[in-house]
Amino acid sequence: MPQYKLIYFPVMGRAELTRLLFAQAGVDYEDHRLASDTWPTLKPTMPTGTLPVLEIDGKRVAQSQAIARYVAREFKLAGDNNWEMAQCEQVLETLVDITTDMVPMFTEKDEAKKAELKTSIYEEKTKTKLKYIENMLAANGGDYFVGKKCTIADLGLLNIVDRIQLVTGNDLKDFPKLVAHKEKVSKEPRIAAWLEKRPKTPY
Ligand SMILES: N[C@@H](CCC(=O)N[C@@H](CS)C(=O)NCC(=O)O)C(=O)O
Numbered sequence: 001m002p003q004y005k006l007i008y009f010p011v012m013g014r015a016e017l018t019r020l021l022f023a024q025a026g027v028d029y030e031d032h033r034l035a036s037d038t039w040p041t042l043k044p045t046m047p048t049g050t051l052p053v054l055e056i057d058g059k060r061v062a063q064s065q066a067i068a069r070y071v072a073r074e075f076k077l078a079g080d081n082n083w084e085m086a087q088c089e090q091v092l093e094t095l096v097d098i099t100t101d102m103v104p105m106f107t108e109k110d111e112a113k114k115a116e117l118k119t120s121i122y123e124e125k126t127k128t129k130l131k132y133i134e135n136m137l138a139a140n141g142g143d144y145f146v147g148k149k150c151t152i153a154d155l156g157l158l159n160i161v162d163r164i165q166l167v168t169g170n171d172l173k174d175f176p177k178l179v180a181h182k183e184k185v186s187k188e189p190r191i192a193a194w195l196e197k198r199p200k201t202p203y
Contacts, residue, residue, distance in 0.1 A: 004029035005055040009036065011201040014064035015052040018071055020155040023194035025075035065096065072152035079146045087146045091136055091153035094129055095160045101125040105167060118168040130175050133157065137181060150188055158185045167203050
């Protein structure tokens with residue numbers, strides 16, 4: 001088994017899907033959380049000058065989605081064939097779109113405007129995309145997005161529902177099936193163990 005080292009800042013953020021995948025796979029890795037004052041020195045040494053970065057026996061790959069999908073494929077959490085991987089990616093890319101829509105919530109400095117954005121982005125952008133996600137889940141019977149077991153798509157949804165709830169305080173009562181899905185996946189034994197022990201961070 002290769003030695004894995006996941007390098008990121010001390011938050012869930014863009015590394016958390018990969019942490020969930022390692023947890024579900026039951027694979028050991030070094031969860032390296034940088035102190036922010038060490039980043040300026042390290043930044044020029046990273047493939048894209050950003051984190052997360054995954055080291056696999058010392059070889060580095062950047063871009064959170066590339067990392068997560070690599071780990072998912074390595075540990076058979078990306079569907080059983082190319083079609084199923086495409087189905088997973090359809091979900092994941094929609095989740096990336098939702099995350100991108102949320103960026104102004106993080107960059108806005110004015111607290112009143114930030115609060116407004118939490119509502120307006122949800123109403124104007126997130127809801128429509130979550131509806132498409134809900135349809136994708138229903139189209140596969142409602143338990144899992146792809147096939148009959150947990151894949152990166154299910155872990156991705158858990159991660160985004162968790163993120164929306166944590167960052168906006170919205171309990172997502174408009175989407176009870178997605179909240180139920182998150183709760184079910186959260187009970188997968190290895191995921192439950194990770195959720196229990198992971199560092200609690202604001203995003
Ligand atoms: N598309 C990239 C974006 C990476 C990114 O913007 N990372 C931020 C942290 S979430 C970062 O490295 N910020 C520090 C910097 O740019 O110097 C990904 O998904 O990995």
